[in-house]
Amino acid sequence: MEEQNSKTTYKSKEEKDSLFEKEFMHLIGPLYNFGYRLTFDEDDANDLVQETYLKAYRFFDSYEKGTNAKAWMFRILKNTFINEYRRKTKEPNKVDYQEVESYYNSDDVNETITSDLRVDSLNNMIGDEVANALNALDVDFRTIIILCDLEGFTYEEMAKILDIPIGTVRSRLHRARNVLKEKLNEYAQSMGYKDQRKKND
Amino acid sequence: MIDFIKEVVNKLVGKKAQQRYCCKDCLCKLNLVLDGEASTAEIEHLQKHIHECAPCFDHYNIEKSVKEVIKHKLEQRPVPASLIENIRGNINKNCK
Numbered sequence: 327m328e329e330q331n332s333k334t335t336y337k338s339k340e341e342k343d344s345l346f347e348k349e350f351m352h353l354i355g356p357l358y359n360f361g362y363r364l365t366f367d368e369d370d371a372n373d374l375v376q377e378t379y380l381k382a383y384r385f386f387d388s389y390e391k392g393t394n395a396k397a398w399m400f401r402i403l404k405n406t407f408i409n410e411y412r413r414k415t416k417e418p419n420k421v422d423y424q425e426v427e428s429y430y431n432s433d434d435v436n437e438t439i440t441s442d443l444r445v446d447s448l449n450n451m452i453g454d455e456v457a458n459a460l461n462a463l464d465v466d467f468r469t470i471i472i473l474c475d476l477e478g479f480t481y482e483e484m485a486k487i488l489d490i491p492i493g494t495v496r497s498r499l500h501r502a503r504n505v506l507k508e509k510l511n512e513y514a515q516s517m518g519y520k521d522q523r524k525k526n527d
Numbered sequence: 528m529i530d531f532i533k534e535v536v537n538k539l540v541g542k543k544a545q546q547r548y549c550c551k552d553c554l555c556k557l558n559l560v561l562d563g564e565a566s567t568a569e570i571e572h573l574q575k576h577i578h579e580c581a582p583c584f585d586h587y588n589i590e591k592s593v594k595e596v597i598k599h600k601l602e603q604r605p606v607p608a609s610l611i612e613n614i615r616g617n618i619n620k621n622c623k
Contacts, residue, residue: 343618351611358606372610379614383622448592456600474562475597481564500558507593 346386349395350379356396356477357403363472364407364465374411378403394483401487404469443507447514455517459509467502474499553583561590 336342357378361371381402382389389398460468473479473487485492553576559565560573577584 354606354611354614355603358610359603362604368604368607372607372613375610376614376617380617380621383618443589443593445588445592448589448596451596451600453600453602456596457602460597460601471597475594476601478598481562496558499562503558503590503593506597507589510593510596 342386345391346383349389349391350382350399353396353399357399360400360403360472360477361407363461363468365411366461370411374403374406377406377410381406396477397479397483397487400473400477400479404487443511443514447517448510450517451510451513455513456510459506459513462509463502463505466498467505470495470498470502471506550580550583553577553580554586557583557587557590561587561594 336345354375358371358375361374361378362368365371365374378399382399385402389395460471463471469488470484473484479487481492481495484495488495490498553573556565556569556573560570565573573587577587
């Protein structure tokens with residue numbers, strides 16, 4: 327009886343390369359954009375994506391065909407970023423963040439910051455303003471918003487990509503969205519003042 | 528008179544507390560629903576609630592819009608033309 331194994335098997339380097347390209351090359355757009363949104367630098371995003379593909383190729387034998395290729399690649403990119411780029415960018419250290427997170431894991435998790443943010447102000451925003459609000463977030467918050475709202479990963483996939491429990495995914499998302507809404511509200515308000523000035527002119 | 532005021536305040540606070548408890552539960556479920564992580568029962572419960580509760584209805588629409596602006600308004604940067612070739616070259620150089 328033939329062994330049913332979902333591990334990727336191939337006979338030659340050509341076949342391996344062809345399978346590798348088929349599985350992963352179509353993800354280059356989302357990966358490059360994820361890299362850019364983490365580093366804010368085109369060259370760093372380039373290096374990060376190249377390193378991600380190189381690691382993926384080296385570990386291709388352990389990749390189970392048909393499993394979530396996108397989540398697998400995002401996880402490699404995120405780990406590469408943490409190991410090689412995070413030190414350079416001098417992000418706030420993990421300890422501060424963990425304190426915030428444990429606070430939001432408490433019973434107050436559902437207390438939502440009430441803001442004056444309105445649906446029509448959101449709809450009137452341009453891409454640059456949304457990007458600026460997102461970019462103003464701490465890297466962990468920015469990451470989880472990108473994974474969930476931009477890339478549409480499930481909580482379970484995000485838990486695997488980020489190596490954190492699902493409960494932490496939920497609380498981090500909650501906190502990240504509250505900060506994002508504050509930032510969006512700041513833009514909405516400055517926009518409102520501009521509109522008001524136009525009316526008064 | 529003071530007793531009357533106390534009674535009114537207690538009623539209002541009591542109602543508010545009750546509403547807050549209910550809404551707190553809904554707000555907790557709201558993101559699950561928008562993120563596609565809620566059960567059918569949770570979706571139905573939230574849909575029913577937001578038709579009866581204006582603050583939760585507004586909150587639902589804000590949260591939904593925030594998700595939508597992230598999804599649709601962020602500009603995607605084009606991948607540099609050389610990147611795919613560089614990846615292939617890098618793999619061929621390092622993984623023979």
